[in-house]
């Protein structure tokens with residue numbers, strides 16, 4: 654069996670090599686290149702491809718894979734929202750993801766960002782960078798145990814975020830269409846997200862980017878929020894109308910935001926070896942605000958997560974090769 658691994662970052666190489674050492678019968682080649690219509694040729698002769706969901710995978714890519722008789726694509730990540738799944742199905746390409754490489758990593762990062770906003774650590778850092786080092790009334794923060802946290806989406810990541818917030822003593826409310834409204838394990842589940850928008854001091858998003866969630870946070874829903882509200886998005890950029898968020902922040906209608914995912918995310922954000930500067934004027938403006946934290950889609954990035962992402966994807970390719978299906982097949 655021959656496997657071709659795309660988008661390989663330096664922090665993944667040791668894990669890929671370890672996996673390869675345990676599977677000497679598998680021929681494995683890798684590249685730092687992203688998987689695109691132009692680079693797919695590199696995988697000629699392979700049975701399956703391992704890649705990350707960083708840029709959209711269009712119909713043309715699946716057409717080329719089928720023409721090259723490469724029938725398996727094993728993602729090393731959770732999200733499957735920017736793949737042309739219909740095209741994959743039309744061309745008989747089977748796709749898998751790694752659904753639970755470490756929900757803890759993303760949950761912990763989202764809570765970290767909330768604590769940073771509550772305790773205004775960016776104000777402190779900005780003051781120091783400007784050469785100042787003294788107490789300031791601007792540093793007065795809020796205590797997490799006193800906040801009402803609204804979790805939208807209580808799947809793998811949202812559920813773990815709730816465990817952390819409960820340990821801090823926060824009041825928890827949640828919305829997930831799969832869970833009936835009512836009290837569940839100390840969490841008040843509500844029947845619609847509006848109840849969270851109106852009540853919560855912290856609104857944390859952990860839902861997939863499906864059509865029904867497009868711009869879940871928009872001018873209308875932002876108007877419902879309290880001036881104390883902090884929004885944290887480690888899920889997908891399409892969940893937030895960034896123009897509306899920027900206006901709400903400028904008008905002090907909400908207290909802050911932490912964003913790890915962006916609607917018009919560039920491939921460069923996921924490239925370690927680029928010197929490309931941020932050019933999006935909106936993100937530059939938001940990034941300068943002391944009550945806004947931006948990160949380049951890296952909530953997942955821990956040692957445990959990366960090991961599991963690599964092993965999960967390569968093991969799926971083995972399963973596909975052996976039995977033409979995989980446990981975590983999504984298409």
Ligand code: NAD
Nearest residue numbers: 731732806807808809810829831859860861887888952953
């Ligand atoms: P999951 O499938 O385990 O859970 C998603 C939950 O959202 C499900 O329980 C589902 O019922 C619920 N849901 C769907 N639509 C909803 C809606 N409109 N309102 C409320 N709930 C809704 O997924 P997960 O593993 O917890 O991942 C959550 C998100 O995090 C995904 O978008 C994923 O792509 C993203 N993610 C981001 C990173 C990162 O590094 N930033 C890493 C991994 C995953």
Ligand code: COI
Nearest residue numbers: 705706707730731732953
């Ligand atoms: C995911 O696993 O879905 C992520 O968002 C992580 C990223 C490396 C694509």
